[in-house]
Amino acid sequence: MAPKLPPHHSLQHSSTTATAGGQVHDDHDHHPQPRGIMRWLLTTNHKEIGSLYLIFSLIMFFIGGIFALVVRAELFQPGLNLINPEFFNQMTTMHGLIMVFAAVMPAFTGLANWMIPLQIGAPDMALPRLNNFSFWLLPVAFTLLLSTLLMPGGGPNFGWTFYAPLSTTYAPPSTTFFILSLHIAGVSSILGAINIVATILNMRAPGMRMMDMPLFVWTWLITAFLLIAVMPVLAGVITMMLMDINFGTSFFDAAGGGDPVLFQHLFWFFGHPEVYIMILPAFGIVSAIIPTFARKRLFGYASMVYATASIAVLSFLVWAHHMFVVGLPLAATLFFMYTTMLIAVPTGVKVFNWITTLFRGSITFEVPMLFALAFVVLFTIGGFSGLMLAIAPADFQYHDTYFVVAHFHYVLVPGAVFSIMAAVYYWLPKWTGHYPSEILGKWHFWLSVIGVNLTFFPMHFSGLAGMPRRIPDYALQFADFNLVSSLGAFLFGFSQLIFVWVIIKCVRGGVKAPAKAWDGAEDLEWSVPSPAPLHTFETPPDFKPVQH
Amino acid sequence: MMNPVQRTVFRSVLVLIAMFAFAFALVPLYDVFCRITGVNGKVDERAQTLVSEEVDESRYVTVQFITRSGSGLPWILDVEQRQVRVHPGQPTEINFAFTNQSGSALSGRAVPSVSPSQASRYLRKVNCFCFDEQRLEAGERVEMPLVFQLTRDLPKDVNTVTMVYTLYPVAEEKAQLQAQVAPGSGGDA
Numbered sequence: 001m002a003p004k005l006p007p008h009h010s011l012q013h014s015s016t017t018a019t020a021g022g023q024v025h026d027d028h029d030h031h032p033q034p035r036g037i038m039r040w041l042l043t044t045n046h047k048e049i050g051s052l053y054l055i056f057s058l059i060m061f062f063i064g065g066i067f068a069l070v071v072r073a074e075l076f077q078p079g080l081n082l083i084n085p086e087f088f089n090q091m092t093t094m095h096g097l098i099m100v101f102a103a104v105m106p107a108f109t110g111l112a113n114w115m116i117p118l119q120i121g122a123p124d125m126a127l128p129r130l131n132n133f134s135f136w137l138l139p140v141a142f143t144l145l146l147s148t149l150l151m152p153g154g155g156p157n158f159g160w161t162f163y164a165p166l167s168t169t170y171a172p173p174s175t176t177f178f179i180l181s182l183h184i185a186g187v188s189s190i191l192g193a194i195n196i197v198a199t200i201l202n203m204r205a206p207g208m209r210m211m212d213m214p215l216f217v218w219t220w221l222i223t224a225f226l227l228i229a230v231m232p233v234l235a236g237v238i239t240m241m242l243m244d245i246n247f248g249t250s251f252f253d254a255a256g257g258g259d260p261v262l263f264q265h266l267f268w269f270f271g272h273p274e275v276y277i278m279i280l281p282a283f284g285i286v287s288a289i290i291p292t293f294a295r296k297r298l299f300g301y302a303s304m305v306y307a308t309a310s311i312a313v314l315s316f317l318v319w320a321h322h323m324f325v326v327g328l329p330l331a332a333t334l335f336f337m338y339t340t341m342l343i344a345v346p347t348g349v350k351v352f353n354w355i356t357t358l359f360r361g362s363i364t365f366e367v368p369m370l371f372a373l374a375f376v377v378l379f380t381i382g383g384f385s386g387l388m389l390a391i392a393p394a395d396f397q398y399h400d401t402y403f404v405v406a407h408f409h410y411v412l413v414p415g416a417v418f419s420i421m422a423a424v425y426y427w428l429p430k431w432t433g434h435y436p437s438e439i440l441g442k443w444h445f446w447l448s449v450i451g452v453n454l455t456f457f458p459m460h461f462s463g464l465a466g467m468p469r470r471i472p473d474y475a476l477q478f479a480d481f482n483l484v485s486s487l488g489a490f491l492f493g494f495s496q497l498i499f500v501w502v503i504i505k506c507v508r509g510g511v512k513a514p515a516k517a518w519d520g521a522e523d524l525e526w527s528v529p530s531p532a533p534l535h536t537f538e539t540p541p542d543f544k545p546v547q548h
Numbered sequence: 549m550m551n552p553v554q555r556t557v558f559r560s561v562l563v564l565i566a567m568f569a570f571a572f573a574l575v576p577l578y579d580v581f582c583r584i585t586g587v588n589g590k591v592d593e594r595a596q597t598l599v600s601e602e603v604d605e606s607r608y609v610t611v612q613f614i615t616r617s618g619s620g621l622p623w624i625l626d627v628e629q630r631q632v633r634v635h636p637g638q639p640t641e642i643n644f645a646f647t648n649q650s651g652s653a654l655s656g657r658a659v660p661s662v663s664p665s666q667a668s669r670y671l672r673k674v675n676c677f678c679f680d681e682q683r684l685e686a687g688e689r690v691e692m693p694l695v696f697q698l699t700r701d702l703p704k705d706v707n708t709v710t711m712v713y714t715l716y717p718v719a720e721e722k723a724q725l726q727a728q729v730a731p732g733s734g735g736d737a
């Protein structure tokens with residue numbers, strides 16, 4: 001009677017169809033395995049940890065979303081309407097920090113935990129106990145971060161990029177806690193990344209070569225390398241901040257011979273690879289979904305792998321495109337401008353491959369496919385605005401305006417976030433054994449697409465017209481664009497409630513899914529039953545490489 | 549012997565440590581890099597000799613001076629002329645004046661920066677108040693000169709050079725220590 005799957009477990013607690021519900025509680029003490037909360041605290045199972053990551057990320061997505069709606073409510077009309085500017089700054093900062101470090105990154109790690117062992121035919125992650133530890137660091141880190149909002153002087157108010165000296169000399173007293181929480185979150189990401197690398201390199205099913213791995217596994221392998229390379233740099237920067245604030249050093253303080261511009265170099269040396277950390281796994285997801293619903297092999301598998309690797313390498317050489325206006329010498333400006341544009345080439349290869357995969361496929365438009373297609377179109381719009389920003393002389397105009405906000409929200413919301421939603425719709429049948437509701441899923445999709453574009457498309461225009469980012473009030477000529485953005489944001493935000501509804505509904509029941517839930521799906525995860533039992537591939541599967 | 553998983557973890561941890569160290573190594577590396585290429589507008593904090601070369605009379609460069617007070621030091625830094633036009637190669641002297649507006653003795657220092665940053669390599673300062681800390685009694689006003697030269701090889705596209713001086717307080721204890729070692733080295737040099 002033991003529930004086989006984490007989602008079922010919670011289902012039976014809340015279920016009104018009282019078949020198994022009572023029993024779960026009754027045999028509480030007689031079971032050898034820890035039950036209830038201890039089960040989740042101590043679990044070393046990759047599927048349970050994957051679910052924990054995903055649920056955590058969803059909660060944080062809503063918390064970060066509420067902060068964004070506070071910002072959009074204030075910007076609904078010109079004037080200082082609802083909140084004071086100090087609180088406004090805390091909201092933009094917290095929104096960015098939570099979305100990046102607590103929503104998008106953990107969601108991808110959760111998907112990696114669930115799907116990488118299944119896709120490579122491994123029984124679990126290479127280091128299961130470390131895996132448990134990596135997850136439980138996150139609630140600690142972000143409870144701490146959120147608690148800074150209640151501290152005297154308020155929470156972080158210097159933007160998610162926490163430029164010194166705003167984050168050192170002029171920072172609120174809670175900044176030390178902010179640094180601590182970022183350290184903890186960073187340790188969590190690093191441990192997660194090491195685990196993923198160790199799993200992929202050592203635990204593939206016999207006969208699976210590197211070039212047989214599904215692209216989600218490949219993109220995550222490369223992402224994990226990026227994380228191992230740049231999270232220590234982030235740790236270094238915040239350690240220097242900590243010392244500047246508390247121990248009288250002057251890494252970033254001009255008065256003591258330091259240099260605030262050094263902060264920006266170090267931050268973006270981490271920060272640019274970080275933005276690719278948030279998009280490479282998305283490429284992997286889309287490369288799994290599009291072939292499935294086009295019922296064709298992915299076009300250009302090898303070029304996808306090489307494109308991902310070259311994006312990763314190039315991402316270390318472009319950081320100063322965030323700093324064109326600090327007064328770089330001409331040679332450096334040109335260097336960073338060209339390398340940035342160069343990144344668009346492998347990115348273009350990917351878009352080309354997805355479109356070619358679609359070409360003459362027998363396409364159906366299930367919800368995961370809708371999200372994946374929207375990803376391709378809207379992410380590409382974000383790529384184009386990125387190219388505009390890469391042109392240094394043009395960036396002198398665009399920098400620190402809403403145009404930049406439009407750019408990175410196009411690559412991150414209909415980019416990274418849509419890919420996560422696509423992945424959830426795609427793999428929910430494997431996780432729960434039921435198909436998610438098509439009708440609700442389509443409502444969710446269409447409202448999200450409309451909401452996202454209403455929110456972020458007008459920001460291109462307000463930015464080009466000169467509206468600065470991170471301001472609580474603005475000149476009258478921007479009023480119409482901001483009105484539309486705010487309406488779109490509320491539409492997008494509230495449509496996410498449908499997403500939660502879909503997930504809860506799917507966990508509780510629905511149309512039963514067979515092992516191979518989508519008829520075009522190829523990878524190993526579709527060879528285990530749906531829902532995937534708690535333990536899979538205890539004996540390695542019989543893997544037959546496909547010709548790519 | 550390590551098993552393969554341990555080997556992967558071991559190597560990853562090595563990379564981790566190396567990257568953490570690299571972040572800190574970047575601090576001095578950046579400083580050296582900037583000094584060689586002059587990218588961040590930092591200027592040599594020691595006196596340099598003038599290069600005796602012919603003055604390039606075919607060309608004028610506008611030199612602007614911006615002075616400001618940072619970190620709440622209640623001082624004013626005045627400059628006798630906000631803007632001068634000089635020929636490359638020509639030594640120029642400009643007078644600056646520090647005023648301590650507060651009611652107590654304070655130590656401070658003016659931190660220089662040059663824009664566009666590449667011009668800092670062609671800027672030679674023979675004498676500058678910015679080489680040392682100053683100590684001013686309550687209400688004291690002190691005049692100090694800046695003697696500089698822009699060398700003739702200053703790139704042709706640089707027509708304006710802006711020198712910024714930002715006043716910062718010096719930690720009181722630090723100043724006192726220095727005063728004991730070298731009495732009088734600050735204030736009225």
Ligand code: HEM
Nearest residue numbers: 275278279321322344383386387389390399400404408411
């Ligand atoms: C074709 C590819 C891309 C190019 C050429 C590009 C270029 C740029 C440039 C030049 C900026 C700096 C703009 C400024 O501050 O003035 C920028 C900002 C940004 N980009 Fe991209 N980008 C690309 C793709 C991406 C992707 C895939 C992501 C993330 C998934 C991303 C996330 C960001 C973020 C978060 C910022 C703003 C950071 C901030 O100042 O808060 N970009 N991009």
Ligand SMILES: [Cu+2]
Nearest residue numbers: 272275321322
């Ligand atoms: Cu970037």
